Amino acid sequence: MKLKASKYELIEVAQGRRPADIYIKGGTVINVYSGEFLQQNVAVYKDCIAYVGEAEDSIGENTEVINAEGMYVSPGFIETHAHPWVVYNPISQTEKVLPLGTTTTVNDNLFFYLHMGPKGFKEMVNDLKQLPGNFLWLVRLISQSDYDGEREWFNQKDIQDLLQLDEVVGSAEVTRWPLLYNGDPFLLETVEYIKKIGKIVDGHNAGCSFEKLNSIAASGVNACHEAITAKEAFDRLRLGLWTTLRNSSLRPDLAEIIKLVTEGNVNTSRILMTTDGPQPAFIEKEGFVDGLVRQAVQLGVPVMTALQMVTLNAATYLHLDDYIGGIAPGKKADIILLPNLIDFRPDVVIADGKVVAEKGQLVVSLPEIDWSKYVIRKPFAFKKSFLEKKELYLYPHDDSNKPVPVIHFRSNVITQRKDMILPTMNGYVDLTNHEGIVYTALIDRNGKWITRGFLERFAVDLEGMASTYNTTTELLVAGRNPEAMAKAAVRVYEMGGGIVIVDKDEIILEIPLPLTGMMTTSPSFKTAVEYHNQLLAAVQERGFPFHDILYTLLFLTCDFLPGLRLTPYGLYDVKPDQIVKYSTPLYDVFIC
Numbered sequence: 253m254k255l256k257a258s259k260y261e262l263i264e265v266a267q268g269r270r271p272a273d274i275y276i277k278g279g280t281v282i283n284v285y286s287g288e289f290l291q292q293n294v295a296v297y298k299d300c301i302a303y304v305g306e307a308e309d310s311i312g313e314n315t316e317v318i319n320a321e322g323m324y325v326s327p328g329f330i331e332t333h334a335h336p337w338v339v340y341n342p343i344s345q346t347e348k349v350l351p352l353g354t355t356t357t358v359n360d361n362l363f364f365y366l367h368m369g370p371k372g373f374k375e376m377v378n379d380l381k382q383l384p385g386n387f388l389w390l391v392r393l394i395s396q397s398d399y400d401g402e403r404e405w406f407n408q409k410d411i412q413d414l415l416q417l418d419e420v421v422g423s424a425e426v427t428r429w430p431l432l433y434n435g436d437p438f439l440l441e442t443v444e445y446i447k448k449i450g451k452i453v454d455g456h457n458a459g460c461s462f463e464k465l466n467s468i469a470a471s472g473v474n475a476c477h478e479a480i481t482a483k484e485a486f487d488r489l490r491l492g493l494w495t496t497l498r499n500s501s502l503r504p505d506l507a508e509i510i511k512l513v514t515e516g517n518v519n520t521s522r523i524l525m526t527t528d529g530p531q532p533a534f535i536e537k538e539g540f541v542d543g544l545v546r547q548a549v550q551l552g553v554p555v556m557t558a559l560q561m562v563t564l565n566a567a568t569y570l571h572l573d574d575y576i577g578g579i580a581p582g583k584k585a586d587i588i589l590l591p592n593l594i595d596f597r598p599d600v601v602i603a604d605g606k607v608v609a610e611k612g613q614l615v616v617s618l619p620e621i622d623w624s625k626y627v628i629r630k631p632f633a634f635k636k637s638f639l640e641k642k643e644l645y646l647y648p649h650d651d652s653n654k655p656v657p658v659i660h661f662r663s664n665v666i667t668q669r670k671d672m673i674l675p676t677m678n679g680y681v682d683l684t685n686h687e688g689i690v691y692t693a694l695i696d697r698n699g700k701w702i703t704r705g706f707l708e709r710f711a712v713d714l715e716g717m718a719s720t721y722n723t724t725t726e727l728l729v730a731g732r733n734p735e736a737m738a739k740a741a742v743r744v745y746e747m748g749g750g751i752v753i754v755d756k757d758e759i760i761l762e763i764p765l766p767l768t769g770m771m772t773t774s775p776s777f778k779t780a781v782e783y784h785n786q787l788l789a790a791v792q793e794r795g796f797p798f799h800d801i802l803y804t805l806l807f808l809t810c811d812f813l814p815g816l817r818l819t820p821y822g823l824y825d826v827k828p829d830q831i832v833k834y835s836t837p838l839y840d841v842f843i844c
């Protein structure tokens with residue numbers, strides 16, 4: 253991290269020989285190092301804290317004195333595991349969360365890297381340095397659904413090069429953790445490299461037993477946020493992993509896993525908390541890191557402990573505690589003023605030594621970014637007319653006595669394989685008179701392959717939907733009516749990515765997501781909330797029985813959660829590691 257204030261300047265301010273830029277007077281400093289609440293003032297110079305104490309001699313003619321009487325002076329919150337693409341984007345995420353007191357976000361780079369490659373991603377990282385606060389990155393080592401060419405795209409040279417960037421603090425979660433368990437050489441060599449350069453290795457070990465976690469810890473992974481029970485949280489802590497307690501829209505589990513702290517009587521210095529990429533409406537309602545602290549305190553965690561988890565502990569985990577995570581001389585001036593220790597919503601947010609938000613409103617402008625200049629991957633590399641043919645969405649099958657594999661949803665994201673006998677007509681499964689399931693297809697953006705299947709317990713009355721919002725960012729289509737599916741697919745094509753719902757012949761919802769097929773380009777967080785609310789309402793009206801449609805779409809195409817998945821290689825059953833039906837070359841679809 254580079255600081256603007258020099259050590260010489262800070263020493264002078266600390267001794268009252270140079271005026272401070274900002275002097276925060278009369279507040280109660282939350283000292284996360286000693287665990288004390290102290291009546292002290294704080295002097296800020298350029299982007300750093302220069303002094304904490306009672307002396308007022310650094311107040312000069314031009315010093316802005318902030319009256320903090322009755323307020324708590326806390327270090328800014330740190331989110332160590334953000335996914336800045338849940339319809340919102342890095343700018344609109346910052347617009348929302350900075351006024352809520354999160355001054356540091358550590359962001360996954362998955363979709364940016366997939367669509368921009370190393371050069372475009374680097375340029376974007378550089379441009380986003382203009383954002384107030386600390387917008388940091390973790391870089392992926394592999395994708396979330398294996399595909400042809402993955403290992404060339406994620407190659408050692410490019411990844412190591414990115415890992416050297418100042419803004420990159422380490423590697424992002426390896427969701428396909430069995431690769432680590434089985435000692436994948438690229439992953440292990442890269443982890444070695446990350447250790448050598450003093451950075452961190454984030455993990456993702458959903459459903460991993462204590463026995464298997466031993467191997468994951470041995471592989472060099474530093475942290476895991478996938479505990480969904482207090483027992484799993486204990487497993488992680490005991491094996492030396494930084495244990496990140498998650499409360500996300502998909503998994504709002506804090507009430508259970510916080511028992512690690514409230515009942516476990518454990519050392520909390522290696523416990524963190526994360527929101528793990530919540531859908532927009534969840535952030536709107538619950539807040540961001542402020543919401544984690546609020547809920548943890550309501551659940552019985554002492555205020556100081558809850559704050560340490562999202563400040564000092566987080567900074568230490570990131571190897572950045574020299575710079576952020578506490579109120580002390582020499583640290584970055586990322587400071588929030590809290591009017592109470594109940595809702596943890598700041599009245600004033602200071603980032604990089606500047607007041608950036610007051611009473612929940614941003615008071616600085618954010619950079620305008622032309623996202624298209626970084627992206628090198630084409631939204632679609634085939635003609636639109638390809639998508640118009642309704643046979644594309646039908647499942648070829650001519651033996652009506654033979655079962656076909658169906659993806660049955662058990663929850664928002666967990667599925668299982670169900671083999672079903674379905675009616676056929678003219679060589680295809682025909683759902684015209686069959687209720688309860690819909691067709692689905694995943695279509696390669698380059699027009700080379702298609703994977704087709706069926707969804708049960710999805711949205712039984714959905715006629716046609718198409719979406720690039722999924723972890724492959726290929727074109728995912730679903731519905732009961734192949735004409736409506738085709739129309740939705742064509743519209744998504746025209747928009748260059750997004751989500752569209754069609755009833756019969758009418759487009760009833762369209763959400764343009766031109767940035768990698770996942771994000772709006774709007775700088776306003778409200779836009780993301782509105783789109784998300786419209787989408788959830790539309791699918792629930794059509795029978796979707798769950799609460800987190802964005803995560804349902806996102807993970808339907810991954811290859812790491814149980815059970816049957818729609819992937820580039822075909823219909824894939826994760827636990828037995830078996831492709832139950834291979835994808836079809838698209839050319840074949842059009843010649844038959």
Ligand SMILES: Nc1ncnc2[nH]cnc12
Pocket residue numbers: 335396427528529723806
């Ligand atoms: N593994 C993941 N991939 C993409 N977005 C996410 N949001 C939360 N977890 C995620």
